[in-house]
Amino acid sequence: MIEYKGLDGITDKDFDPYFGIAKLDEQLKGIPSKKVVLISASPSVGNEVFGYQIIHKNITSGVKVLVFLNRTSPQSYLTEMKEYDFPANENLFIIDAYSGITGIKSDETDHIRVIGNPYDKEEVRTKVLKxxxxxxGLLVIDSFSLLADFFDFSFATSFMNDIKKEVVSKDSAAVLLFTDWGYEKQNVDKLLSNVNSTIEVKGIEKRVIFGQYFAVLKCDWIEENPAFSSVLFKAMKPGGIKVYFPKILVTGPTDAGKSSFIHSASKNAVSVDKLGGTIALDHGTVDFQGYRADLFGTPGQERFDPLLKMLGGEAIGVFLVVDSTKPEQFPRAVEMLRKTETYGLPVVVIANKSDLDGALKKEEIREKLHLDSAIILIQTVAEDLSKVDPNEPTKLKEAGINEALSALFKQLT
Ligand SMILES: Nc1nc2c(ncn2[C@@H]2O[C@H](COP(=O)(O)OP(=O)(O)OP(=O)(O)O)[C@@H](O)[C@H]2O)c(=O)[nH]1
Ligand SMILES: [Mg+2]
Structure with a gap:
């Protein structure tokens, strides 16, 4: 049985297999057996990485995955997966419906089955079903739209229905990768109505594509039927699909620990500092539980306040860092939210330096900051106080950092 640990670190063992994609697994609780999922991409974005990611997640969790491949050769498929750091293992099996088209000879192995004549509908159907x-545990078809191009849409749809019957009787599941090249609407609608869930993958286009998102269009195993939001993502090489937050602001009074927080949360943080204080901004990229976020930190000193509005622009969420021993700075903290014009965005308050003598308790901080009960407050603390160098961003303990990241990320999608 495989495990997916979301932002809460919760394992849901009722469902199997999983997408291995943050937010998608949280929304849909994985891919239950007997279900067919369509990943439908617009031509400008491509959805292969969704396939790689799903295969990787499942084969590394002990689920046997069969890939029906007509888009490229098994060799280049495996090479491309490796570029995402997704190596094959003993749980991956491929049906090669590509080599026969190119005339390149391909040999059957334990893990690769070859369709001799991929132009023969019946051979394709029989071989896959057999x-x-x-x-x-899972069948992945890459690509379903190529099947429709190669034969015709009605074959693709009837083949899908055969597959559906087979996965229902065998307690398996299927994922179809589909690119909508402008097929007749009634064909696409019929396909969509026959699958159990559809996830669309699209680009945000303004002359060039400057972002990509996915959204659950339908899912018949989630009962309450919540409104699924669209989710920005990046496809990283290596790493695969990460839910992406382009800008999260980290603000708060002087010396509270903003730079320390950013450096502790990210691997590659840079600061523009003078004697330890930030004079322009901090920036760091966070990778956490399938999420990627860019953090932007403001200076705390009032003389830099003219920068605050600019730094806050386009942020989608905020970490407000305060020093737990300095309630006299709390009005300043609230003023900074106002000056960055981020008031009203999701915010998580970080009560830092909770190790120091005189650090206020959580409830005291909430009261003195006049925090609404819905706002989450997390205490953080430096890792090893004997190693605190006043001229360096201090490393904060991971538990507090992780708690803060998951609290905000949960509110952002
Ligand atoms: N004792 C203790 N010291 C801390 C902690 N976190 C940060 N510090 C120290 O507090 C000082 C300020 O930390 P920074 O992260 O630079 O604070 P900042 O909010 O970025 O400061 P400005 O950019 O000047 O506004 C540094 O000397 C850190 O070593 C903590 O949890 N405990
Ligand atoms: Mg700083």
Whole structure:
């Protein structure tokens, strides 16, 4: 049984397999057996990485995955997966419906089955259904739209129905990668109505594509039917699909620990500092539980206040860092939220330096900051106080950092 640990670190063992994609697994609780999922991309973005990510997640969790491949050769497929740091293992099996088209000879192995004549509908159908009968946790078709191009849409749809019957009887599941090249609407609608869940993958386009997002269009195993929001993502090489937050602001009074927080949360942080104090900004990229976020830190000193509005522009969430021993700075903290014009965005308050003598308790801080009960407050503390160098961003303990990141990330999608 495989595990997916979301932002809460919760393992949901009822469902199997999973997408291995943050937010998607949180919204849909994985891919239950007997279900068929369509990943439908617009032509400008491509959805192959969704396939790689799903395969990787499942084969590394002990789920046997069968890939029906007609888009490229098994060799280049495996090479590309490796570029995302997703190596093959003994749980991955491929049906090669590509080599026969190119005339390149491909040999059957334990893990690669070859379709001799990929132009023969019946050979394709029989070979896939027969192989599925041998028992797999998941079938991935890459690509379903190529099947429709190659034969015709009605074959693709009837083949999908056969596959559906087979996965229902064998307690398996299927993911179809589909690119909508402008097929007839009634064909696409029929396909969408026959699958259990559809996830669309699209680009945000303004002359060039400057962002990509996915959104759950439908899902028949989530009962309450919540409104699924669209989720920005980046496809990283290596790393795969990360839910992406382009700008999160980190603000708060002088010396509270903003730079320390950013440096502790990210691997590559840079600061523009003078004698330890930030004079322009901090920037760091965070990778956490399948999420990626860019953190931007403001200076705390009032003489830099003219920068605050600019730094706060386009932020989608805020960490407000305060020094737990300095309630006299709390009005300043609230003023900084106002000056960055981020008031009203999701905010998580970080009560730092909770190790120091005189640090206020959580409830005292909430009261003195006049925090609404819905706002989450997390205490953080430096890792090893004997190693605190006053001229360096201090390393904060990971537990507090992780608690703060998951508290804000949960509110952002
Ligand atoms: N004791 C203790 N010291 C801390 C802690 N976190 C940060 N510090 C120290 O507090 C000082 C300020 O930390 P920074 O992270 O530079 O604070 P800042 O909010 O970025 O400061 P400005 O950029 O000047 O506004 C540094 O000397 C840190 O070593 C903590 O949890 N405990
Ligand atoms: Mg700083």
């Amino acid at each position: 192989e599925l009968g041998n028992g797999y």
